[in-house]
Amino acid sequence: MPTSHRLTTEPTLPLLVRMSLPNVIGILTIMTFGLVDVFFISQLGSEALTAIGFTSPVTLMISAIAIGIGAGVSVGFSRLLGKKQVVEAKRYLQDALLLTLLLIGLISLLAYWGLEAVFSVLGAQPSTIALIEQYMQYWCIGAPLLALMMVSNQALRALGDAHLAAIIMAIAGALNAILDPLLIFGIGPLPRLEIAGAAIASMIAWLLTTLLAGLILKNKKLLFSSLNNVKQTLANWQALGHVARPAAFTSTLNPIVNAIFLSILAGFNSQAVAAFGAGIRIESLLLIGITALSSSLMPFLAQNLGAGHNERAKQALLGSIHFVLLLQMIIFLPVHIWAETIAKVFSNDALVIEYLSFYLKWLPLAYGPLGIVILVANALNAYHRPIAGLVINVCRLFAVMLPLAWLASIWLGAKGLMLALPIGNLAMGIACYLLARNISEG
Secondary structure, eight states, rough: OOOOOOOOOSSSHHHHHHHHHHHHHHHHHHHHHHHHHHHHTTTTHHHHHHHHHHHHHHHHHHHHHHHHHHHHHHHHHHHHHTOOHHHHHHHHHHHHHHHHHHHHHHHHHHHHHHHHHHHTTOOOHHHHHHHHHHHHHHHHHHHHHHHHHHHHHHHHHHHHHHHHHHHHHHHHHHHHHHHHHHHHHHOSSSSSOTTHHHHHHHHHHHHHHHHHHHHHHHHOSSSSSOOOHHHHHHHHHHHHHHHHHHHHHHHHHHHHHHHHHHHHHHHOOHHHHHHHHHHHHHHHHHHHHHHHHHHHHHHHHHHHHHTTTTTHHHHHHHHHHHHHHHHHHHHHHHHHHHHHHHHHHHOOHHHHHHHHHHHHGGGGGHEEEEOOOHHHHHHHHHOHHHHHHHHHHHHHIIIIIIHHHHHHHHHHHHHHHHHHHHHHHHHHHHEEEEHHHHHOOO
């Protein structure tokens, strides 16, 4: 198992950045799923763009649960490898994949049955709900495949095979980008499926790359030919749940709050919903450096803590924080300057462009502090303090951001809500930085 490179005396930040580079490539391609969908769907008109905007909370919530399981795999699998317990690590991974399939399959089925009720509560109009259902019925079918791919990739990163994980995600992103226009617009002999075509394209990409990930894990002899005994499986699920439950709940907080924001914005107009939905997807691309670094940081910390290298783990966390502050400020400047140009790529509706431009001008200003929150919350999972990470995100979203956004929307409308978000991220980023400076294994 190639884990020793994380436990060397090499300076932590250069090592983490180098480990993160393959993740950047892979995550960049997987993040294009949402952006590619938004770009092509926007060609169908503003109503279709509004529909895809409404889907964000549900799709992100189901993905967040998979992220939580992946966090449990990253921490538990890495710690077992750090302790040289290879057989136990394999069984842990196999049970995690089984739980992923069962849990995400059940949640997706419930979401499929409740589509109309959920989006009615969010404020979608009947004509918009009809479009949403065309997209979501196929997305829900493919969601377990997406989750299996995500969890498998976390296992590969924990092994030190970030390049393989990146290749899998790159293939998924490329397939989606190729299939999207073919199925949405019905190019050549293919039927014109419009918004449903985007979901089918994603489903096909997830199926093929999940099969590829499974084949790689099997070739690495990480999967046994039979299931573990029930007692061992339940024990592994319990250990996984110690990190996965709080991590999944933490990850679902953002979609929940985004759903509340969307319902508030729907009270203004559909253009605000369309702009916010597009902004969320663009945001995922702007945060790619943080996402890639945090995906490397958590197993790095877990393995170093498992080997007793506590000071090295702390140095890695602080170095990562300083790096993302600098990186996100560099990213903010061109986005702020060219916000309107970027917005025009995704819509020709004047009001959508106005809202999306405002979103892109001001929200990225606090992405550096948001990065601190993300890194510290993930680090607390590695320190086996997942509840502390959950508390941080609950405070950020429900005690700070949501009240600010609600008040600002009353005073300043849709733009006020958007302006409140970076203010909340800035406040919590400062608090988390102070916490990170005093973090320890204790």
